[in-house]
Amino acid sequence: MVEKDGILWKLLGREHKEIYRRRWYKFKSNPLSVLGLGIVATVVFSAILAPYIIPYPESVGLYMNFTEAFQPPSLKHPFGTDSYGRDIFSRTIYGFRYSLLLATVVLSIVVVPGTILGMIAGYYRDTKIETAIMRLTDIFLGVPPLILALAIASVLSPNLINSMFAITLMWWPWYTRLAYSSTSAVVNEPFVKAAQLIGAGLKHILFNEIAPNIMSSILTKVTLDVGWVILIGASLSFLGLGAQPPTPDLGTMVAEGAKYLPYYWWPTIFPAMAIVYIILGFNLLGDGIRDALSSD
Amino acid sequence: MSETLLEIRGLHVSYTVYGIRHHVLNGINLSVRKGEKIGVIGESGCGKTTTLKSVLKILPENARIEGGDVLFNGKSVLKMNSAELRKLRRTKVSMIFQDPTAALNPVFRIGEQLFDIVNARREEEGKGASKKEIEEEVTELIRQVMLPEPKRVLNSYPFQLSGGMRQRVMIAMALASGRELLLADEPTTNLDVTIQDQILRLIGNIVSERKLSIVLVSHALGAVRRMVDRVYVMYAGTIVEEGPSNSVFGNPKHPYTKMLLASAPKLTGGGISEGIPGRIPDYSNPPPGCRFHPRCPMAAAVCKFKPPRMVEVEKGHKVACYNYYGDDAE
Amino acid sequence: MSEILKVISLTKHFKSSVGIVHAVDDISFSIEEGKTIGLVGESGSGKSTTGHMIAGIYPPTRGKIIFDGVDISVDANKRPLSVKKKIGMVFQDPSTSLNPRQTIEDIISLPLKVHMRITNYAEMRKTVRELLEKVQLPPDFMNRYPRDLGGGERQLVAIARALASEPTLIILDEPTSALDVSVQAKIITTLLKLQKEMGLTYIFITHDLSLMRNVADKVAIMYLGKIYEMADTQNFFEEPLHPYTMMLISSIPTLTDEEEKIKPRGIESLGEIPSAVNPPKGCRFHTRCPFAREECKTNEPKGEKIDGGRIVFCHFWREIKYKLTTNAPEKI
Numbered sequence: 001m002v003e004k005d006g007i008l009w010k011l012l013g014r015e016h017k018e019i020y021r022r023r024w025y026k027f028k029s030n031p032l033s034v035l036g037l038g039i040v041a042t043v044v045f046s047a048i049l050a051p052y053i054i055p056y057p058e059s060v061g062l063y064m065n066f067t068e069a070f071q072p073p074s075l076k077h078p079f080g081t082d083s084y085g086r087d088i089f090s091r092t093i094y095g096f097r098y099s100l101l102l103a104t105v106v107l108s109i110v111v112v113p114g115t116i117l118g119m120i121a122g123y124y125r126d127t128k129i130e131t132a133i134m135r136l137t138d139i140f141l142g143v144p145p146l147i148l149a150l151a152i153a154s155v156l157s158p159n160l161i162n163s164m165f166a167i168t169l170m171w172w173p174w175y176t177r178l179a180y181s182s183t184s185a186v187v188n189e190p191f192v193k194a195a196q197l198i199g200a201g202l203k204h205i206l207f208n209e210i211a212p213n214i215m216s217s218i219l220t221k222v223t224l225d226v227g228w229v230i231l232i233g234a235s236l237s238f239l240g241l242g243a244q245p246p247t248p249d250l251g252t253m254v255a256e257g258a259k260y261l262p263y264y265w266w267p268t269i270f271p272a273m274a275i276v277y278i279i280l281g282f283n284l285l286g287d288g289i290r291d292a293l294s295s296d
Numbered sequence: 297m298s299e300t301l302l303e304i305r306g307l308h309v310s311y312t313v314y315g316i317r318h319h320v321l322n323g324i325n326l327s328v329r330k331g332e333k334i335g336v337i338g339e340s341g342c343g344k345t346t347t348l349k350s351v352l353k354i355l356p357e358n359a360r361i362e363g364g365d366v367l368f369n370g371k372s373v374l375k376m377n378s379a380e381l382r383k384l385r386r387t388k389v390s391m392i393f394q395d396p397t398a399a400l401n402p403v404f405r406i407g408e409q410l411f412d413i414v415n416a417r418r419e420e421e422g423k424g425a426s427k428k429e430i431e432e433e434v435t436e437l438i439r440q441v442m443l444p445e446p447k448r449v450l451n452s453y454p455f456q457l458s459g460g461m462r463q464r465v466m467i468a469m470a471l472a473s474g475r476e477l478l479l480a481d482e483p484t485t486n487l488d489v490t491i492q493d494q495i496l497r498l499i500g501n502i503v504s505e506r507k508l509s510i511v512l513v514s515h516a517l518g519a520v521r522r523m524v525d526r527v528y529v530m531y532a533g534t535i536v537e538e539g540p541s542n543s544v545f546g547n548p549k550h551p552y553t554k555m556l557l558a559s560a561p562k563l564t565g566g567g568i569s570e571g572i573p574g575r576i577p578d579y580s581n582p583p584p585g586c587r588f589h590p591r592c593p594m595a596a597a598v599c600k601f602k603p604p605r606m607v608e609v610e611k612g613h614k615v616a617c618y619n620y621y622g623d624d625a626e
Numbered sequence: 627m628s629e630i631l632k633v634i635s636l637t638k639h640f641k642s643s644v645g646i647v648h649a650v651d652d653i654s655f656s657i658e659e660g661k662t663i664g665l666v667g668e669s670g671s672g673k674s675t676t677g678h679m680i681a682g683i684y685p686p687t688r689g690k691i692i693f694d695g696v697d698i699s700v701d702a703n704k705r706p707l708s709v710k711k712k713i714g715m716v717f718q719d720p721s722t723s724l725n726p727r728q729t730i731e732d733i734i735s736l737p738l739k740v741h742m743r744i745t746n747y748a749e750m751r752k753t754v755r756e757l758l759e760k761v762q763l764p765p766d767f768m769n770r771y772p773r774d775l776g777g778g779e780r781q782l783v784a785i786a787r788a789l790a791s792e793p794t795l796i797i798l799d800e801p802t803s804a805l806d807v808s809v810q811a812k813i814i815t816t817l818l819k820l821q822k823e824m825g826l827t828y829i830f831i832t833h834d835l836s837l838m839r840n841v842a843d844k845v846a847i848m849y850l851g852k853i854y855e856m857a858d859t860q861n862f863f864e865e866p867l868h869p870y871t872m873m874l875i876s877s878i879p880t881l882t883d884e885e886e887k888i889k890p891r892g893i894e895s896l897g898e899i900p901s902a903v904n905p906p907k908g909c910r911f912h913t914r915c916p917f918a919r920e921e922c923k924t925n926e927p928k929g930e931k932i933d934g935g936r937i938v939f940c941h942f943w944r945e946i947k948y949k950l951t952t953n954a955p956e957k958i
Binding site: 204 | 711715719732
């Protein structure tokens, strides 16, 4: 029995159950959302468990076995093998780790400052603060994303860390924009006025009054963005500006395999399909989360 | 006594919200005779709008009619096919909504919208008419709802009109298609009191002039009292009292009606009652017996498990309450 | 009793795309401690704008607001904390004035943190519980969210929040217009009880004259940004002097024949409130006034003080009264 006055009651109490039930009901009423959740679950679990579940752990690194090179997909090698004779299935599963790592790092750096900047701009509407912040985001958003990342990644040496840095730099303005527009919609609500009249400080108004009300749109965007960050990361890797061989990064694998097209299609197609799989999963999940959160 | 125009018999309607069924209308019986003015009062959320919408069969998708019937001129509305329904909506029955902005199309001029409605009715009636005749009827309608500068109004878009004017346009539209019965759902709730006065006067005059029947749904008790011949009091999807307007407002019987009327502040002063404690029940799990018993100060044991039936206490004045059983009723 | 609030020549103009909106124009009134003043008018009368200026949502364009002897004619963030503590506000619609993502406890504890300096968690919960009891809500509501409450219960929470800083003046901006009468009754009785217990002063903004009759000590009728009549409640209803007041009272749908009897005769509602961008010259009511003459179209009426602290702004109120009381025809 949860104590009626405690914090736990707040989270688990009957008051919350109805909200959770409605969200889940709405979520599961769309089969595509459930499919998305399933896809994401398989990606996350296989990424976490990769070292234990892949059939050929040695294929992940610098391993060569030319007698096995370019084996077409078979029961032994479900996705075939690449030019070094490495098992593509093992590398693809392992590639999920890099993809998720990239997305997690980028988004965890980007979301908080981007959102706070946007909230500040939205709160100080029609002031110089708003103008400064929003014009800065316009500048960043004015440059085509891939070009900006390309420029940064090519000035710095090409590796996974620098490609993360490049993506981070181009990604924050999206959160600023989203937080800005959501905040603008909330800031004139009477409950914000009420807090101002009571004399609440800026910190309280931004984090206690406004933030909880824009979280659902931010959360939805985060889920959708996982897919897009992975796609941009893969694009950079494909162009040779991201993770370097022999790292089993999906983009890098596609690039390497592309050299042997169209004779050997499997080193390219399977990692590419893995990218599609991840993006599809997160997009469907994001849509589902958006629907679920709109129920309250 | 003139013949019955609309009869709602034991209507049950439920809504399914997030997978849970809410049993909202719980056996509604209501009848409207030709030329009769009927009022329905009750707190918001007690099923007044749902009742009206069932008459036109325009309930939202998550609603389900669980039982009962709606008869218009003796014919079941619920069993009508789409052509019959269209004919009903275009020529016989129309609805005045609370929010005219939602009912008017923002991208067409008022004149065009009225033209289409009149045209549709004439087609449905098989009376083709020339453009000129229809335009004449449109102008006549605008004149009837007493809009100043009819020419300008006909050429305006809805957003260019004030709330009161939009409600007048809405009434004109309702008149264009509803030649027998008007369903007015809180027609003056969003309006100022002086405008409400004008709109009620207008509806009253037109209804008598055209000998229409009207069902006026409102939680503005005074507005209903002023307008109608007979009134139904609704609570949580049940009719708890019905009777002639004078009798119900002057001498309410059901504890709910009494408390509701006592809650209204009086122009003569004298303070304000405590209101009705509690709130409308959760329709997914409504209380058994009389649905009002959890809020009723006079509830007895029997109220908690067996719903009371309607008993006539005075001529035409019926009430569903155990307090009135026994004497002359049983 | 002392005057707690005095408003002098208060004016608010808003800029808009179609021109300057004369929301409130040069109004003056005052209110004694422990009393209720009712600001009544239709939408567009400027009654809410007046309340918002006093609350500090925006500053007046011109004029002064004197609260407890202190000039507070600025918006809230320029007012000292001690003034914010003393003025509470209850908004019209509790479903938007309470943060949907906060629990009732979070909502009520904000003023306690800001003004009462409560930091201890146990003490906070105790105080919140007491405040809920004060507005007759069960204490376990504190763990709920606004959406779990009915409209009336939410408004009681908003009242509890306004009470938390122990204010002396509370601005009630149509606190019951979004609610059913059955629920309104509960809110009003609670408000009146609290006023008695705590000596609160209310500025009660509403369009509902019947309600005003039962809560206000003094009523000010507003029309297009102007006050046109101000009087003690009793006089106001039993002997309205301004034709607009008469029109308003005569428009009210009533529930009993006694009420019907006190409605003024010989006047009925006409026309609509004009735009506040270009308000009519002279008396702003002349476009709807059945008694308007040439003079009304050019000269703005001056306030005429009548005994009992009563003020009416009409050139011809005496004649109109005479006309309506002597040979009142049923309709003019």
